[in-house]
Amino acid sequence: MDLNHLHLDVDRTIITAQPGQTVLEACLSAQLDLPYFCWHPALGAVGACRQCAVKLFNGPEDHTGQIVMACMTPATSGMRLSITDPATAQFRDRVIEFVLTNHPHDCPVCDVGGECHLQDMTALVKHTQRRYRFTKRTHLNQDLGPFIRHEMNRCIGCYRCVRFYRDYAGGDDFGVFGANRNIYFGRATPGTLESEFAGNLVEVCPTGVFVDKPFATRFRRKWDMRATPSICPHCAVGCNITVQEREGEFRRVVNRHNAALNGYFLCDRGRFGIDFIRSPARLRRSTQRDAQGPGTPVAIPAATAALAELLRTNNVIGIGSPRASLEANAALRLLVGPAHFYAGVSDHDADIIATAITILRDAAVPIATPADAAQSDAVLILGEDPSDIAPILALSLRQSAQRPTSEALAIRQIPAWNDSAARRSAFGSPTPLIIATPMSTRLDDCATTCHRIAPAALLTLAAAIKTQLEHPSPADPTAIAATLRRASAPVIVVGGDSALMRAAANIVTTLRRKGIAARLSILLPEANSLGLGLFGAPPLSAALAAIQTGTAPHVIVLENDLHRRCETGPLEGTFHRIASLSVLDCIETPTTATADLAIAVGSFADADGTTVNQEGRAQRSFKAIFSTDDAPPSWHVLRNAGIAAGRLDATAWATHRELIDAMAANIPDLAACRALWPHTHDNIMQRPATLPHRYSSRTAVNAAANVREPPPFTNPDSPLGPTMEGLMPRSGLMPHVWSPGWNSVQANLKFPSAAEPGVMLFPTSACIPTELPLPHPPPPAPGILALPIRRVFGSDELSNLAQAVASRVGGPILRVNPADAATHGLSAGTRVDCTIGTTTVRRAIALDPAMAAGVAGLTIGVQGEPGLPLPGSLTITAIHPGEPS
Amino acid sequence: MKTPPDRPLTRNIHRGAPHFDIAAYERADGYRAVRDTLGKTEPAAIVHMVAESGLAGCGGGGFPTGRKWQLMPGAAQRPGPRYFVVNADEMEPGTFKDRLLLEGDPHQMIEGIILSAYALEANLSYIFVRGEYVTAIERLNTAIAEATAAGLLGQNILGSGYNLSIHVHAGAGRYICGEETALLNALEGHRAIPRAKPPFPQISGLWGCPTIVNNVETICNIPHIVRYGAAWYRSLGINGGLGTKIYGVSGRVNHPGAFELPMGTTLRDMIEHHAGGMKPGYELRAVLPGGASTGFLPADQLDVSMTAQTMAAHGTRLGTGTAIVLDDHTCPIGFIANLQQFFARESCGWCAPCRDGLPWVERILKSIEAGTGVADDLDTLEDMTGNLGPGRTFCALAPGAMASLQTGLRYFSAEFTRHIETRTCAWT
Amino acid sequence: MSIVETQPPLDPAERTEIRNLLRHSPTARAAAIDALKLVQQRRRYIADDILTEIAHLLGLPVAELDGIATFYNLIYRKPVGQTVILLCDSITCWITGRDHLAQHIERRIGIKPGETSTDGRFTLLPIVCLGHCDHAPAMMANDVLHGDVDPATLDAMFDTTPLP
Numbered sequence A: 001m002d003l004n005h006l007h008l009d010v011d012r013t014i015i016t017a018q019p020g021q022t023v024l025e026a027c028l029s030a031q032l033d034l035p036y037f038c039w040h041p042a043l044g045a046v047g048a049c050r051q052c053a054v055k056l057f058n059g060p061e062d063h064t065g066q067i068v069m070a071c072m073t074p075a076t077s078g079m080r081l082s083i084t085d086p087a088t089a090q091f092r093d094r095v096i097e098f099v100l101t102n103h104p105h106d107c108p109v110c111d112v113g114g115e116c117h118l119q120d121m122t123a124l125v126k127h128t129q130r131r132y133r134f135t136k137r138t139h140l141n142q143d144l145g146p147f148i149r150h151e152m153n154r155c156i157g158c159y160r161c162v163r164f165y166r167d168y169a170g171g172d173d174f175g176v177f178g179a180n181r182n183i184y185f186g187r188a189t190p191g192t193l194e195s196e197f198a199g200n201l202v203e204v205c206p207t208g209v210f211v212d213k214p215f216a217t218r219f220r221r222k223w224d225m226r227a228t229p230s231i232c233p234h235c236a237v238g239c240n241i242t243v244q245e246r247e248g249e250f251r252r253v254v255n256r257h258n259a260a261l262n263g264y265f266l267c268d269r270g271r272f273g274i275d276f277i278r279s280p281a282r283l284r285r286s287t288q289r290d291a292q293g294p295g296t297p298v299a300i301p302a303a304t305a306a307l308a309e310l311l312r313t314n315n316v317i318g319i320g321s322p323r324a325s326l327e328a329n330a331a332l333r334l335l336v337g338p339a340h341f342y343a344g345v346s347d348h349d350a351d352i353i354a355t356a357i358t359i360l361r362d363a364a365v366p367i368a369t370p371a372d373a374a375q376s377d378a379v380l381i382l383g384e385d386p387s388d389i390a391p392i393l394a395l396s397l398r399q400s401a402q403r404p405t406s407e408a409l410a411i412r413q414i415p416a417w418n419d420s421a422a423r424r425s426a427f428g429s430p431t432p433l434i435i436a437t438p439m440s441t442r443l444d445d446c447a448t449t450c451h452r453i454a455p456a457a458l459l460t461l462a463a464a465i466k467t468q469l470e471h472p473s474p475a476d477p478t479a480i481a482a483t484l485r486r487a488s489a490p491v492i493v494v495g496g497d498s499a500l501m502r503a504a505a506n507i508v509t510t511l512r513r514k515g516i517a518a519r520l521s522i523l524l525p526e527a528n529s530l531g532l533g534l535f536g537a538p539p540l541s542a543a544l545a546a547i548q549t550g551t552a553p554h555v556i557v558l559e560n561d562l563h564r565r566c567e568t569g570p571l572e573g574t575f576h577r578i579a580s581l582s583v584l585d586c587i588e589t590p591t592t593a594t595a596d597l598a599i600a601v602g603s604f605a606d607a608d609g610t611t612v613n614q615e616g617r618a619q620r621s622f623k624a625i626f627s628t629d630d631a632p633p634s635w636h637v638l639r640n641a642g643i644a645a646g647r648l649d650a651t652a653w654a655t656h657r658e659l660i661d662a663m664a665a666n667i668p669d670l671a672a673c674r675a676l677w678p679h680t681h682d683n684i685m686q687r688p689a690t691l692p693h694r695y696s697s698r699t700a701v702n703a704a705a706n707v708r709e710p711p712p713f714t715n716p717d718s719p720l721g722p723t724m725e726g727l728m729p730r731s732g733l734m735p736h737v738w739s740p741g742w743n744s745v746q747a748n749l750k751f752p753s754a755a756e757p758g759v760m761l762f763p764t765s766a767c768i769p770t771e772l773p774l775p776h777p778p779p780p781a782p783g784i785l786a787l788p789i790r791r792v793f794g795s796d797e798l799s800n801l802a803q804a805v806a807s808r809v810g811g812p813i814l815r816v817n818p819a820d821a822a823t824h825g826l827s828a829g830t831r832v833d834c835t836i837g838t839t840t841v842r843r844a845i846a847l848d849p850a851m852a853a854g855v856a857g858l859t860i861g862v863q864g865e866p867g868l869p870l871p872g873s874l875t876i877t878a879i880h881p882g883e884p885s
Numbered sequence B: 001m002k003t004p005p006d007r008p009l010t011r012n013i014h015r016g017a018p019h020f021d022i023a024a025y026e027r028a029d030g031y032r033a034v035r036d037t038l039g040k041t042e043p044a045a046i047v048h049m050v051a052e053s054g055l056a057g058c059g060g061g062g063f064p065t066g067r068k069w070q071l072m073p074g075a076a077q078r079p080g081p082r083y084f085v086v087n088a089d090e091m092e093p094g095t096f097k098d099r100l101l102l103e104g105d106p107h108q109m110i111e112g113i114i115l116s117a118y119a120l121e122a123n124l125s126y127i128f129v130r131g132e133y134v135t136a137i138e139r140l141n142t143a144i145a146e147a148t149a150a151g152l153l154g155q156n157i158l159g160s161g162y163n164l165s166i167h168v169h170a171g172a173g174r175y176i177c178g179e180e181t182a183l184l185n186a187l188e189g190h191r192a193i194p195r196a197k198p199p200f201p202q203i204s205g206l207w208g209c210p211t212i213v214n215n216v217e218t219i220c221n222i223p224h225i226v227r228y229g230a231a232w233y234r235s236l237g238i239n240g241g242l243g244t245k246i247y248g249v250s251g252r253v254n255h256p257g258a259f260e261l262p263m264g265t266t267l268r269d270m271i272e273h274h275a276g277g278m279k280p281g282y283e284l285r286a287v288l289p290g291g292a293s294t295g296f297l298p299a300d301q302l303d304v305s306m307t308a309q310t311m312a313a314h315g316t317r318l319g320t321g322t323a324i325v326l327d328d329h330t331c332p333i334g335f336i337a338n339l340q341q342f343f344a345r346e347s348c349g350w351c352a353p354c355r356d357g358l359p360w361v362e363r364i365l366k367s368i369e370a371g372t373g374v375a376d377d378l379d380t381l382e383d384m385t386g387n388l389g390p391g392r393t394f395c396a397l398a399p400g401a402m403a404s405l406q407t408g409l410r411y412f413s414a415e416f417t418r419h420i421e422t423r424t425c426a427w428t
Numbered sequence C: 001m002s003i004v005e006t007q008p009p010l011d012p013a014e015r016t017e018i019r020n021l022l023r024h025s026p027t028a029r030a031a032a033i034d035a036l037k038l039v040q041q042r043r044r045y046i047a048d049d050i051l052t053e054i055a056h057l058l059g060l061p062v063a064e065l066d067g068i069a070t071f072y073n074l075i076y077r078k079p080v081g082q083t084v085i086l087l088c089d090s091i092t093c094w095i096t097g098r099d100h101l102a103q104h105i106e107r108r109i110g111i112k113p114g115e116t117s118t119d120g121r122f123t124l125l126p127i128v129c130l131g132h133c134d135h136a137p138a139m140m141a142n143d144v145l146h147g148d149v150d151p152a153t154l155d156a157m158f159d160t161t162p163l164p
């Protein structure tokens, strides 16, 4: 008998369970159908809904048994249970009947009809008849902002929403009001839900109370949409998503469970930002400059030919992009040659990315996944606020901070799944979360200590922590080292500065040397920052320098708005010298607007592609949107141009796989991406089907235009089947679950996918990482040091184009401490001109009482603004009252 | 030693007379037990004595107090704060015994708290009083101030080295606050939602620290048990009961009221003797022996003694020991409907069966009462008594609500049927 | 929610009292109910703006404090009259005729449970058992407990309460 497993007798069948599991988890893992509402794998159990009742027998002689809640009962070996027991089954039926007394039964017009956990559970208990014959109570709905529509009458009172929003995600503008059957879940007053995780309510709610608002405007039933596994393009965490479409139109994004990364949740930038692919700012057609000027439409073949023409000059430089896939960047690099390929990022970003690579690859510092972060027993955040840069990582860090220590649980004999009791145990004995940043962060509310220090002092602090770890001395004012030393799996999160990153890596190394399983988490700016960095290309400034010195080259820019990358002066000062500018992009940008050749290519959802997240995890996303007028992926255009120009032979990169092979041959760091090619079958029947088998009107969808049934779309690059024929694999490739009783997003709780984990390019080894030399600190800059503030809504280029996200973007601000503001005669809300380098931008003053003196934070990524040389020294000029702001 | 009283709990309470201040209380031998015990008797010895006495919780659950106390880990084993909490929420309909004790002899209560907290090695005690008990709150606060001034509360009480402070928390009203774990949530400033057990409050109570919650009447017994011993306490009861109990009778009787009587007094004795029998023209049909959460005893079972065991044997519970009389001029369906209206409204809204099931029960009963009931309603009601019963809901509120319904369906089935068949209520 | 009334912001005395409560409370949250009651004592009910102010003083989210305020029976989130009549509607009072008293109140001053008289003098609210069953029917009017209530008791109150 396997000692690591528990054996339970459920209705005379022996099932196995993991120690620490509840009866509910054990039954679901054993694929038994046991309904539930209030339980959620990430939220734990509270025993409120009473839906998961089972009969528990006290030994073999007990024939009466006792009804218990499976979610609140720890699984123990030898336990005898029954799900089918008639009295228990009847009770489960009644619970459904109870919660339906106030439910409107509006399934036909409900947004989650067909993928509703309440429907599923009703079907599971085989409940058919409702006897309640009195008036239902009704509620008024609230306006909850651009992301979520409120339909309170559908509420069945499971409390999951408030447990997620408030307890799990730390949101404070949502709650439960009233008592008895008059409980109400919403805000104190109508208004936009402020948490950037609000969108998860759509999936956390077992029925249709919280509705995806943008999706509702282009609604289709779940069974009528194609579902494709994908990767969120909005930050370097690389959350796993599922993209859904119908009739060639993007419909919505839902979470795709990945235990290591996003688990069951996404941030709202990921969920709602992808609407950018429907934005009016999409580059819909390619254009070319002719005698009349730029902007004359040109078909793709002609555009490709024009590109080939340029390639033939042999005087081409290529500028890659951290928002383009590895494939696109690789293709451009292969075409223009490594010597002419540049990473289209600022010097600062390039420095950070290069340092991250040094830490990951050369020093082999073990990296923390968000899941590691959630489980860590001490966290130190150095330099930057992860809340805006890597929201899902911040959500994980919050879980660590809100978790009681294991001693606190042990002393009370409370299992971690007992959510309310566990949370109470954290009172007075929180898990350490130490934040050392120049400005306040949105994790401060759950931190045990916050230090507000300027960047230079941060470096000193990091070095001091390392020294303290090596030579503990009683005089340790911050006690950070002592806290880290007491932990068994601490996580250090660092970002914003390459020297600080090195120092943080050295802390991890020192802890590792002491036998403490510390891990590092590095904040990187964009979805494929690390992937682009692995090509080892010099930054944008090097490209500009090259242009300045050589004969005027033809420049090909890949999916990049260079105006966001550097100041206008240097860019224009250089670009007027070039022979021509060609841009491949899926959106209109100031860069495409000035291009001689602007080629409309597919977005991440129109093409297969690979990105490398901040952990060094390479992940594949697949073409998710199929329509007859699809824009080609960048690498197709580049390949065709390369062939036409004679740079590639006619058979080169005929498939995605061949491109990956070519890339791997050139860039050894990316060789592991080959393993990402999942098993595929020529036999379409053996592929995961992206269309559900209830997909309706397949043959009639285009009937208005053409009664002939179109052939199914094909995508030779993808392991997924384009039609409804195929498999439903239990893996991250599973496009959707369609199974009796399990049709909601909750189904992944019963069918936990062995989520496609991607490939770790720098797998963690057990050996001690290498210590890194620290650079000499730069001389202090004169005046105020301005640091960039990246905001979850507003700083990311693509998501800003999504209508709903755009409406959440706050005005640009300059954050200063009140004392510094006073010296400059500024108060909150004052409009000021901020000059950094040669650029002046307008900001409103926001006071941050905790902010380190002499430091200011400047929101970046503001639409229409050039890239700012940040960090940098800042000059503030107050605007005179009369001036327009 | 003074002759032990035979009505210890109410010995200082006299109808019409003012309540005792600290001087009067001490003249009547008050705080004797505290003076004799603090610093002189080991805390564990008091716990042992209380266990020996057989004292059972008077808040309605009837759990043996000594056993409950023994489940709290010792201060050596579990360092850190520990709390002793008094449950003075008293909102169970038909129950009016704790108010009598709080208003009538507040110092007895304070003395009980000092001894209990000392026994449990707790240095902080909260009295959770329902907000409507304005007079009781006032008197408790005065009594605490008096006791503090007399050195009976505060630091190093009577030189014993023991510290204790007592805080009065006035509730903001909800029956569920009486449920001990909901009460703890209310004290912490949360919505008063019950907590899952385990962990029991003894292990993880107020702010996750070891906590004991006891009812007012339970605690008022402690000074006497400590002073006169467990054997004396046990001897006060009759018919197999232990100690005394504050029983009460309300409804259409001649002298409704609360009476301290030997535990085990019969219901008939209480109603006919102490409450003066039924008002002229009214006949007794049935009794809820111990508040709204207990089941009916029909008129022919009044000779049972009022102990937890006998009540259980007769298909109901002792509850709070305050009986509500159903007379022949009152519609039993209306009576039960009123009880269900109470429970439906006071459901905290946490668990689905109680939150959504009780309002349904209430509506069915009101519909039957209004003459619009249908035959299937009786099956539905019967079904509810099981599916809202013990173990099904999160706490004992809904099962308590089902007690009167379940026994009512049995004893008044003819009335139920007649309402439905004649589509009218004979009593209105 | 038709009645919209605004109240002046918390005055310094109220703020000081709330801060005192905070000082004596183990956590800010634990002072929440007392703070609400304290303010309600002076203002009869807790208006939205006042709730927000109290929440800020306590350092609790507004939604959280409102969740607490709306849970309990004795915190009024809507305007109430000068005298709040809490008429027990639990079992013994029901047996002994509280429904007749409610009808009497409606006849005399025209309010049903949950309503406030147009002159602003009275609000009638049902309340659970007041622990005064031996003197049923019972009611509380502005913190004063009345037992053996009959129409005459009510009439005396209606006749002697001045206009606000």
Ligand SMILES: Cc1cc2nc3c(=O)[nH]c(=O)nc-3n(C[C@H](O)[C@H](O)[C@H](O)COP(=O)(O)O)c2cc1C
Pocket: B056, B057, B058, B059, B060, B061, B062, B063, B065, B087, B088, B089, B090, B091, B092, B175, B176, B177, B178, B179, B180, B181, B213, B214, B215, B216, B218, B219, B395, B396, B397
């Ligand atoms: C819904 C409900 C309401 C209760 N109300 C009260 C109450 O008002 N007063 C009380 O002392 N106990 C009440 N109890 C019982 C308490 O939960 C708890 O058992 C009691 O306070 C323990 O004290 P004791 O052991 O001294 O009786 C209630 C229980 C439930 C389930």
Ligand code: SF4
Pocket: B176, B194, B346, B347, B348, B349, B350, B351, B352, B354, B355, B393, B394, B395, B396, B397, B398
């Ligand atoms: S039974 Fe459930 S809803 Fe009812 S009071 Fe108890 S916990 Fe709350």
Ligand code: FES
Pocket: A035, A036, A037, A038, A039, A046, A047, A048, A049, A050, A051, A052, A053, A069, A070, A071, A072
């Ligand atoms: S899932 Fe077990 S009670 Fe809700």
